[in-house]
Amino acid sequence: MRQLRHGLRTFGALLATLGTLALALSAVAQDAEPAPDARPVHVAPLTGPIGPATAAFVTGAIEEAEREARALVIEMDTPGGLVDAMREINLAILSSEVPVIVYVAPQGARATSAGAYILYASHLAAMAPGTTVGAATPVEFGPASEPPELPADTPAEPAEPAPSDEAAPAEGDAAPAEEPAPSSAQAMRNKVVNDSVAQIRALAELRGRNADWAERAVREGVSLTAEQAVDMNVADLVAPSLQALLEAADGRNVTLVEGRELVLALAGAEVERVEPGFALELLQVITNPNIAFLLINIGFIGLLASFYNGLEPVTLIAGLICLIVGFYALNTLPVNYAGAALIVLGLGLLIAELFVASAGVLAISGLAIFALGAVMLVDTEIDALQIDWRLIAGMTAALGALTFAAVSYGLAAQVRKPVSGRESLTGMEGDVLEWDGAEGFVHVDGERWHAVSKDALAAGDRIKVTGIEGLTLTVKKL
Known part of the structure; x- marks a missing residue:
């Protein structure tokens, strides 16, 4: 009886051991199976x-x-x-x-x-x-545009037999011309x-x-x-x-x-x-060649406005920011530097028109060169990366209008009558206070002035100022 109980205990322990081993193997097998990927x-x-x-x-x-x-x-x-x-x-x-x-x-x-x-x-x-x-x-x-090259495995044409001595060209005959070397553009x-x-x-x-x-x-x-x-x-x-x-x-x-x-x-x-x-969207916007071109032109106009107003800081800073961003954008694009040089030359001629009386020759030349440079600026044939011709035309017209307005304002300032200072007396009328021979004193603009005249004048006569030299007026009789 005691041996039977001992055998049962041994058998139970063996079963427990086998069960534990089975559970362990099952857990290992589950761990070995890859978990389904829940990532999106x-x-x-x-x-x-x-x-x-x-x-x-x-x-x-x-x-x-x-x-x-x-x-x-x-x-x-x-x-x-x-x-x-x-x-x-x-x-x-x-x-x-x-x-x-x-x-x-x-x-x-x-x-x-x-x-x-x-x-x-x-x-x-x-x-x-x-x-x-x-x-x-x-x-x-x-x-x-030329016919495509033959693949490497295309059989070559059979070579013609070499000419005999009798068929050789006579001495003095021109040798066959060699094929010209490809041009630099074709080589590139x-x-x-x-x-x-x-x-x-x-x-x-x-x-x-x-x-x-x-x-x-x-x-x-x-x-x-x-x-x-x-x-x-x-x-x-x-x-x-x-x-x-x-x-x-x-x-x-x-x-x-x-x-x-x-x-x-x-x-x-x-x-x-x-x-x-947002940062990438902004980068995509400013690297658009049309936006870059527009920013550079706005920056140029801002600098001109700032210089005209005595380096006014707001337009100066805004112009510099537009130029920096515009040049950064162009730096990421295939820029034709000849086109960029033409744009700079055209803008320079427009500035020169403001200081040199050329009857519009410099301005017209500058606008034409500017437009040509803008067309050449981005060196690619991808339509989406080229500057829109309508933007080029619009900016050319805008720069032409601004140049015309600036030149017109300058010409008007030259012929405009002074409204203050001694020069403003020219054209004013007054009365003779005292006169003796060719000179005397007159009353003009509420002040007493020494005056000279070629006309015979007397006290009480009405006069008009025709010029001024120093503190002496030149007058004539009305």
């Missing part, structure tokens, strides 16, 4: 031309997503923009710790020029129906285009996308619709809405920085939109 998906807009403000916003959105989100979706609709800003965005995408999905949306949107490079850099490229991608030729140069174009091709091909090879079509987009400026882009392995998928995009992207495998593989888990994720703050 951030969505950031990228619309309009790509400039410094856009680059700052997108890079900031990527940094925020790395801290708070499981992925970042960039909703893009852009005609392109500055190369430096585009490269800053691409560097941020390539080094991102979270997946960056570029979604060309809404319907009718486009990812052209710099936008095509950003699409190629993304971890997942998506497009809404009715959108387009391509036309990635550097816009400062445009597509080549080739340099920029080849650099752009290398960059977009590198992005295509990194993401496993169509590198040959990417090169054509740069060299020939070709474009694709959303469906064509997916068929040609330029984009990964077509999605009619953001939710459809998240559902379609769920379960896809992407490669992050340093080759880390990640399976996207985006279905049913909460969506949080990221908007630019």
Whole structure:
């Protein structure tokens, strides 16, 4: 009996040990299972031309997503923009710790020029129906007008046999002319285009996308619709809405920085939109070339008004602030320094008109040079980054009107009759008090004056002052 009880106790202890071990293994297994990611998906807009403000916003959105989100979706609709800003965005995408999905949306949107490079850099490229991608030729140069170069693998034409000695040109005959070397402009174009091709091909090879079509987009400026882009392995998928995009992207495998593989888990994720703050919105406003151009002109007018009023401080400080902000904005844009020099020259001629009597020649020349410089100021063919011709015309007309008003005021001041001092006596009338021969004393403007005259005068005669020299008036008889 005692042995039976001992065996039962041993069996019970064994069961307790096994139960404890089972619970421990269960807890370890639960800890090993990854907890579902409760972080949201951030969505950031990228619309309009790509400039410094856009680059700052997108890079900031990527940094925020790395801290708070499981992925970042960039909703893009852009005609392109500055190369430096585009490269800053691409560097941020390539080094991102979270997946960056570029979604060309809404319907009718486009990812052209710099936008095509950003699409190629993304971890997942998506497009809404009715959108387009391509036309990635550097816009400062445009597509080549000459026939495109043959690919490297194109078979060369068979070489003709070398001519025999009998067919050699006679001595004294002109040798065949060598092909002229490319011009400096063409050489620069080739340099920029080849650099752009290398960059977009590198992005295509990194993401496993169509590198040959990417090169054509740069060299020939070709474009694709959303469906064509997916068929040609330029984009990964077509999605009619953001939710459809998240559902379609769920379960896809992407490669992050340093080759880390990640399976996207985006279905049913909460969506949080990221908007630019006040500082970025202000930066985007002042880096608009039209606003920058307007600020510089307002600053110039403010300085002129301050100098005219004896360095009046309010207009002086306001003018300096406008000039500083305007020049800062222009520093972020592709400025043509020849255009900037023409603007300065034109303004200088307008100032010279105020001091030199040129019958308007300096003013007209200055206005024409100013307008030409304004047209040349921003060196790009992207419409959204060019100065509006209506603003140029308006500012030219405004400066012309101000110059005309200043010159007219100066001329009027020269012919205006003095209203105080001795010069104001010219033209006044008075009476002769005493007279002897060619001189005497007269009463003018309530005062007694010594006077001379060629007329025969006598006390009581009415006279008019025709001039003054020192303290002596020249008068004539009325």
